[in-house]
Amino acid sequence: MEKMMTAGPDAAQARRRQRNARGEGARLSDEIVSAALAIIERTGTDEAVTLRAVAREIGIAAPSIYPHFADADEIVTAVVARVFGELTEAVRRGGETGDDPVNRLVGGCQAYVTFGLDHPARYRVLFSERESSLTRVAQYCTPVVIEPGERPVLEFGAESFSILVQALQNCVDAGASASTDVVEDSVAIWVGLHGLVSLRTTLPRFPWPDGIDEFVRGVVLSLAKVGVH
Amino acid sequence: MEKMMTAGPDAAQARRRQRNARGEGARLSDEIVSAALAIIERTGTDEAVTLRAVAREIGIAAPSIYPHFADADEIVTAVVARVFGELTEAVRRGGETGDDPVNRLVGGCQAYVTFGLDHPARYRVLFSERESSLTRVAQYCTPVVIEPGERPVLEFGAESFSILVQALQNCVDAGASASTDVVEDSVAIWVGLHGLVSLRTTLPRFPWPDGIDEFVRGVVLSLAKVGVH
DNA sequence: TGTACATCAGTGAACGCGCGTTCACTGATGTAC
DNA sequence: TGTACATCAGTGAACGCGCGTTCACTGATGTAC
Numbered sequence: 001m002e003k004m005m006t007a008g009p010d011a012a013q014a015r016r017r018q019r020n021a022r023g024e025g026a027r028l029s030d031e032i033v034s035a036a037l038a039i040i041e042r043t044g045t046d047e048a049v050t051l052r053a054v055a056r057e058i059g060i061a062a063p064s065i066y067p068h069f070a071d072a073d074e075i076v077t078a079v080v081a082r083v084f085g086e087l088t089e090a091v092r093r094g095g096e097t098g099d100d101p102v103n104r105l106v107g108g109c110q111a112y113v114t115f116g117l118d119h120p121a122r123y124r125v126l127f128s129e130r131e132s133s134l135t136r137v138a139q140y141c142t143p144v145v146i147e148p149g150e151r152p153v154l155e156f157g158a159e160s161f162s163i164l165v166q167a168l169q170n171c172v173d174a175g176a177s178a179s180t181d182v183v184e185d186s187v188a189i190w191v192g193l194h195g196l197v198s199l200r201t202t203l204p205r206f207p208w209p210d211g212i213d214e215f216v217r218g219v220v221l222s223l224a225k226v227g228v229h
Numbered sequence: 230m231e232k233m234m235t236a237g238p239d240a241a242q243a244r245r246r247q248r249n250a251r252g253e254g255a256r257l258s259d260e261i262v263s264a265a266l267a268i269i270e271r272t273g274t275d276e277a278v279t280l281r282a283v284a285r286e287i288g289i290a291a292p293s294i295y296p297h298f299a300d301a302d303e304i305v306t307a308v309v310a311r312v313f314g315e316l317t318e319a320v321r322r323g324g325e326t327g328d329d330p331v332n333r334l335v336g337g338c339q340a341y342v343t344f345g346l347d348h349p350a351r352y353r354v355l356f357s358e359r360e361s362s363l364t365r366v367a368q369y370c371t372p373v374v375i376e377p378g379e380r381p382v383l384e385f386g387a388e389s390f391s392i393l394v395q396a397l398q399n400c401v402d403a404g405a406s407a408s409t410d411v412v413e414d415s416v417a418i419w420v421g422l423h424g425l426v427s428l429r430t431t432l433p434r435f436p437w438p439d440g441i442d443e444f445v446r447g448v449v450l451s452l453a454k455v456g457v458h
Numbered sequence: 459t460g461t462a463c464a465t466c467a468g469t470g471a472a473c474g475c476g477c478g479t480t481c482a483c484t485g486a487t488g489t490a491c
Numbered sequence: 492t493g494t495a496c497a498t499c500a501g502t503g504a505a506c507g508c509g510c511g512t513t514c515a516c517t518g519a520t521g522t523a524c
Contacts, residue, residue: 025467045358047276050511061469071511127431129274129353129524184438188448193415195424204355209413217418222451227507250485281477290502292479300478361496 019058028225029068031058033078037122044121046076046128076130083122088160090115095163101170102177108167109193110213110221112160116197117212123197126157164190168224178225188223246288255314258297260287262307262317266351271351275305275357305359312351317389318342324392330399331406332457336450337396339442341389345426346441352426353387393419408456417452 020027035057036049049072053115055062069075096113116123165186171177179185196216200208209215223226238379249256264286265278278301284291298304323340327333345352394415406415427444429437438444451457 019467019519022466028467050510060508063470064468064515066512067467074512079375124358126426129276129431180391184444187438188421188444191428191448192421192423192452193424194428195420195422198356198427199420199423201356213355215413215417219452222417222454223421223448225451228293228457248486248500251499257500278480279477291477292503293501294482295479296500 016209019164025067028058028060028064029078032065032075033082035077036072036079037082040079041119041121042127044124045131046130047080048123049076049079073130076125076128079130080126083126084157084160087112087115087157088163091160091163091200094168100176101167101174102221102224103223105164105167105171106217108163109189110216112193113197113212113216116193117200120197120201123207125135127194161186163188167220171224171226178228185223185225189220190220192223254296257287257289257293258307260295261297261304262311265304265308266311269308269354270348270350275308275354275359278305278308290371302359305354307356309355309357311354312348313386314388315351316341316344316355316386320389320392324396329405330396330403331450331453334396334400334453335392335446335449337392338418339445341422342426342441342445345422346429350425351428353430356423356427390419392413400453400455405412405455405458414452414454418449421448421452 019123032054034044036056039048039053039057040046042048051065051072052062054072054075063073069078090111091108095104095112097107098107160164168177168179168182168186168189172179172182177185193216196219199206200212234454249406261283264283265275268277268282268286269275271277277341277342280294280301283301294304297308308330319340320337323343324333324337327336359439393410397406397408397411397418401408406414422445427450428435
């Protein structure tokens with residue numbers, strides 16, 4: 001374990017910050033989450049998110065965090081909530097541009113992968129080991145039920161997964177996909193997208209195929225059973 | 230970041246160990262790697278692999294590690310080398326049982342996933358962030374060239390990947406797969422397998438489909454372009 | 459309109475902990491003569 | 492066969508560091524009377 005780089009506050013940050021006005025103390029919560037995200041982006045890992053590091057980043061005293069978060073895990077959890085929102089939004093936008101259900105499905109999947117490859121540290125924290133407290137995260141997200149009455153998906157990230165399921169269902173409804181179990185096939189697609197982002201960012205020196213969007217298209221079409229008769 | 234559990238040596242370990250005989254000092258290297266692996270299995274993460282924790286585990290003084298490893302990262306790297314060997318062996322055995330090329334391909338892939346799900350901590354360390362020093366790892370593994378003269382794969386894990394490529398090539402040769410680029414399609418398969426292991430172990434509460442072997446079979450057949458005309 | 463008080467939004471010093479790393483050392487075992 | 496010496500395989504105390512957490516505190520702002 002190499003010595004942690006003391007990425008102390010620079011001169012600008014070290015200048016005494018102005019304290020929040022009365023009743024606006026909650027603003028510091030957002031600042032803490034942003035600081036944690038900045039640390040994750042800079043170091044590439046959430047391991048560097050310590051109470052003291054976050055405090056340094058903002059220019060506050062370490063104990064000032066306690067009224068807002070019980071520990072560093074809670075801060076990381078809040079970061080995960082925020083980043084999942086960003087990812088969901090990216091997938092939603094990516095799935096709006098296509099001119100037919102298949103292209104909208106592919107577009108959403110490509111947006112997912114693009115988000116992951118463009119923001120590897122952000123993406124990685126979503127599935128960090130630190131989230132042993134994944135149940136905790138549930139409080140931040142609305143439970144989404146995929147199929148009425150069964151298979152409730154209470155996990156975090158459920159919203160972007162349900163977008164995927166709906167996109168595949170639209171392909172089936174349009175007669176473009178031969179899928180007979182859209183949830184199971186959506187799981188397969190999600191798993192493929194995640195594996196791609198995860199491995200590409202972890203093993204950049206592997207000779208990955210060129211043309212990531214085309215690669216994703218091929219994988220998604222196979223798993224979505226498009227063009228299978 | 231919760232306080233690290235002081236998983237000190239139990240009474241048995243605390244008893245003074247017998248020092249290695251002259252000329253057999255290198256044995257401690259293996260003990261150190263085994264101890265690190267034990268810590269990873271127990272805690273579920275390689276973050277807990279510190280020089281002092283490893284020394285405690287074996288019952289030696291912390292500085293005794295230095296003649297064998299420069300730092301904890303080197304120890305983890307050696308663990309990765311060992312576990313990659315285990316994984317490769319499991320995949321090889323899994324790919325020997327099938328009665329035709331397709332079943333051998335599927336068998337190897339199922340063995341990969343089974344290894345990952347049965348040993349989540351071991352699997353996870355293979356793709357740990359800690360391996361920023363992935364180049365370092367290269368010294369432990371023989372470079373494997375997938376196609377003569379091009380696309381050299383120098384990364385760690387190349388051996389198990391090349392088994393996969395060969396298994397798919399055998400399907401193509403037997404006329405069972407419509408793949409026109411076995412390397413690219415092998416990448417897709419690998420990515421899918423990895424994504425499955427990674428997500429299943431990270432999000433155990435997600436409603437995963439039952440029958441993992443059948444699920445893997447379906448994904449692999451789709452991506453291997455088996456049954457596509 | 460004045461004033462005592464409560465509350466909010468933090469601060470700063472201190473503590474004990476596990477960590478990596480250094481240093482001089484110890485004691486058994488082999489080897490040259 | 493005896494003995495001085497070198498080497499091997501570690502040990503144990505000490506150091507400074509960043510960490511989480513506690514404690515009593517400060518100073519501005521609102522509020523009851």
